Amino acid sequence: MIDIQEFICVTCPVGCNIRAEVVNNQLVAIHGQSCQRGEAFVQEELRDARRMLTTTVQVVGGTLPLLPVRTASPIPKRLLLLLASELRRLQVQAPVEAGQPVLPNALGTGVDVIATRGITAA
């Protein structure tokens, strides 16, 4: 049984409409992608969809109340809300440097959560 699945690639802003033919969760044919990254995207969506998480954490003793953070690379989509709620409880101490890990190995994914800007101490 061939299962036709529709995807919108999120790898770049073009947002190609991709039509994939899938048998037993295996990709057998693909149409509509404008570049090779489109196929890699669909393969990953079928296997284990991943997204970058971006949010903020509280800063103590800094010139700003919040620090913007992101996962260093995409994490499994099903963990996004869980990690976001975990990060709502996290506090970091100023000063913070851009790129500094604020939560290493988030939820055991092997991916760090990193600061996306620096904040100096007040």
Add this chain to the structure above:
Amino acid sequence: MKSISCDVLVVGSGPAGLAAALEARQTGAQEVLLLERNDELGGILQQCIHTGFGLREFGQDLSGPEYAWRWIDQVHDAGLQVLSETMVLSVDATRRVVATSKALGMIEILPRALVLAMGCRERPRGALAIPGTRPAGVYTAGTAQRLVNIDGYMPGNRFVILGSGDIGMIMARRLTLEGAEVAAVCEILPYLSGLRRNLVQCIRDYDIPLHLCTTVTEVRGQDRVTSVVVSGVDADRRPLPGTEREIPCDTLLLSVGLVPENELTRMAGASMDAVTGGPRVNEGYATDIPGIFAAGNVVHVYDLVDDVSQAARIAGRSAARYACSTQAPTGPTVRLVAGENVRAVVPQLVHPAALEQESIALHMRVRTPIEAPVNLDLRLGERTLLSRRFRYVRPAEMLTLTLPQRLAGELAGATELSVHVRT
């Protein structure tokens, strides 16, 4: 009043101002001064904590602050003069700029060339005229973004978002991640007004209900919003009686468009384009006031920051050339006109003489989406000079057509070129 002179003055330090200032220095302008009304540089990027920036400039998927800091660091390394907490109050056609600065008080600046890079602002509720009460709890999406991402204040618990622009969709995800509920995103048009990737990664990933051809027809509540009424609309965007539905919520966010911030540009007397809301510019992003250039969202609203940086470099380069030698492209110009299914074209004017030196990128948007392959044609009268094929065209996505140098000869003597999108 303190008076300052410099080669190039840049007003606004968003990605456009940062790139224009750096490029002006790299082109040879010695005294480059950058003014910013906020205490921090970077413009709107500092509140855009999501990723999606820099794929082209840096080959990396960066957050707004990361993208901004890469440029801010370069501006500091290059030793450009920066005055933050300084707001420009007026500009005239002689490039006399008056500003109020926290450090220096009222100042007058007389630059040899001026780059305007004030960005854009959100269309407010007033522009929409939604009937009903005027309770607390109605914000523009960008204001909410600032509150949530910078000030750390959640403006509500249960939201309805009107408008499917990128800021609206990005805020739908952001609020969900902060534990709030987004009851609905409503879009009056039959299609999305933001990027398709945001439909996936901001709306569908979080199962947020999206209603197309739907608008908010009433806001209810006395002191605070308690609900909104939404209705389906017909092909002319008129609410359809009998389709009303009440959605309980405590906050309504409006994401209904951005307008270029051009008070200063108008004060200087530059001619404006009624469709883009920005000044009419040539291939060097020069306005029709000598020595005044424009960069970024003041010219027309961009969807990608990488395009902003790219265009702003051109503005910075032209400004530096003007400042150093009062050198500006000369000779006749050719007008660019929006034809079939094209909303507006930027730049609005090109000098064939400039095209001899360098290719020129034209940017435009379509009026209505076509989800099938189309051609974008550049025509001189009935003759097609250039054609580019696109897989789809959508109003949310800016199209680029690059005029190659070899067309310079064809353009000489022409007065008008038009661009058309056809299937």
